[in-house]
Amino acid sequence: MDYVDSELKPVSESVKNKFIDLENHLQALSRQGEVLLLYRGEELRNIKKRLLKQNFFRKENEIYERAFYFGDKARHFSVDVFMPGRSHLMNIRDESDQTFMFIHSRICNILNEPKLSTRVEKYTDDKFRRYFLSPGSDVDFLEKVKSCYTDRTKVNVRDYYLYFLHVAGTPGIRKETMLVSTSKDKSTAIQFSESTKKERVILHYFIPAPFQDYAIGPWEIEHHKKVIYATGLPSYYPKGLYPEQNEIAVKGALFPHFLLGIELAGKNKFIINTNFINADNINNIESIARRGFNIDQQDFEKNIFDTGYIRYGEIDGIREFSSYDVLK
Secondary structure, three states: OEEEOOOOOEOOHHHHHHHHHHHHHHHHHHHOOOEEEEEEEEEHHHHHHHHOOOOOOOOHHHHHHHHHHHOEEOHHHOOOOOOOOOOOOOOOOOOOHHHHHHHHHHHHHHHOOHHHHHHHHHHOOHHHHHHHHOOOHHHHHHHHHHOOOOHHHHHHHHHHHHHHHHHHOOOOOOOOOOEEEEEOOHHHHHHHHHOOOOOEEEEEEEEEOOHHHOEEOOOOOOHHHHHHHHHOOOOOOOOOOOHHHOEEEEEOEEOHHHEEEEEEOOOOEEEEOHHHHOHHHHOOHHHHHHHOOOOOOOOHHHHHHHOOOOEEEEEOOOOOEEEEEOOO
């Protein structure tokens, strides 16, 4: 693999060696359970749509540099235009009754979807199916959700079931999703990118522990399922309806601070996150592993207007998410 900068020029040998040191360090932490290494296959044109306003031409290197500044956000932030009367999933912290009623109805939609009947039978148990399809379960579902002892726990319950909807795709949730699909298995990301003949990339990402603050994947991250058990609500099989994908759903966005780089599929090139060469990053690998790349985003709220995003999210020092509309 050739390590290159955003202009696809080879980086210096010293930068390359430093970056390989970072990769090796993260792989060691991954084996110790301190870091999740994740991969996302995507069409480059889709990333361009999100990072650029329509009809604005940019050189290719600007696309990559923007990815390392803005990251890659969930569909909720790019295509989820609210229609009049919308009352569910209004923001990334929405744990309203309407949101949980929406989740309940979409779970029922999945369970009743003929095209998914084989997977539903195979990857959900009788208890799960009986509960959601029984009369009055929507009321019981809401009552149990309200028994959560904190708002954060309530959001954990929401995210647990959103993962089930997200993995199921259109019968569950699509444009409203606040999750970004990734996999622990790079070959899955490669297969996804190979499903199209368009120009393809693979985003290399990492998440430091505790993982539940940034991602949902009940087969890898047990926290959300423990909350479900405490409420008395039914659980699904840990990987959802498509276990072969080994999916970890990242909450909100692939933040640029944890985006190691972009691999150009089929070209044997890996674009290193342009923030890596900053002195406070390249000389502090331990800090990167704990907190991600240090990035100057003081003009972020102004620069987001020059993208295709309609809203954006952020996470604070205690790992609480917030989201805001981009008023264009």
